[in-house]
Amino acid sequence: MKKPLEIEIINYEKPIKELIGKTIxxxxxxxxDYGEPLWNETEFHSLDYGIEIITSDKNAYYFIWGNEFTQYDVKFRKGNISTEFSNENGAKKHNVKDNQNWSELCGKKIIGIESFWSYWSLINDKKRKYYPQDVRIxxxxxxxxxxxxxxxxDNTMMQMxxxxxxxxxxxxxxxxxIGIKNVG
Incomplete structure (x- = not known):
């Protein structure tokens, strides 16, 4: 019999795994909107809100930070990402299909997906609060x-x-x- 956390992870990954077999x-x-894009760091791309992926079958999927399991975690949904934003928050869209990192991935079939969960707990409390920290595609x-x-x-790595x-x-x-197995 599966543990409750295992079931939660399976349920979290199920909609994301719909991407398997699809191409971007x-x-x-x-x-x-800072007036210019600031997402392109040397070693990674860093976004205030999130990423939208359109597959070759014209379906839209997105990853944003959410609060489904804890204060900040990785939220995945199928559909229009703009439903997540209010008009006042100034979310600026940047098409990055032609960025070198993405040009190597567009048109390539997705063959695997895995989530990596972490946890936090209060001081002197053994109860752990689990949440999806990372997703690997x-x-x-x-x-x-x-x-x-x-x-x-500020030269500090911060998860969650x-x-x-x-x-x-x-x-x-x-x-x-990133992608460290903390649970499971």
């Missing part, structure tokens, strides 16, 4: 990406953030401790 046609980033060409509720600010960061290679993900 288009990619959009959403961040605060694997492509047929051997490439992988990690989508994380992570922010690198109101931010979505995308890592494009395993070495960089490991450097920032």
């Amino acid at each position: 046609f288009d990619v959009n980033y959403y961040e605060i 694997e492509f047929e060409n051997g490439k992988e990406i990690w989508i994380s509720a992570f922010e690198f600010r 953030q109101d931010h979505i960061t995308i890592f494009f290679d395993k070495e960089t993900a490991e450097k920032y401790k």
Whole structure:
């Protein structure tokens, strides 16, 4: 018999695994309008809001930071990402399909998906609060990406953030401790 956390992870991954077998046609980033895009960091892409993926069958999917399991986690949904934003918050859309990192992935079949969960607990409290921190997507060409509720600010790595960061290679993900099995 499966434990409640195992069931929760399976239920969380089920809609994301709908992406398996699909190919990415288009990619959009959403961040605060700073007048110029600030998402393109040297080692990763860092977004205030999230990422929208359009598949070749014209379906839209998105990852944003959410609060389904804890204050900030990785939220995945099928549909229009703009339903998540109010008109006042100034979310600016950036099409990144032609970015080198994405051009290597667009048109490639998604062959694997895995979520990585973490937890937090109060001091002197043994009860753990589990949440999805990272999602790894694997492509047929051997490439992988990690989508994380992570922010690198003031030379400090912070998980469980109101931010979505995308890592494009395993070495960089490991450097920032992304995709670590903390539970399960």
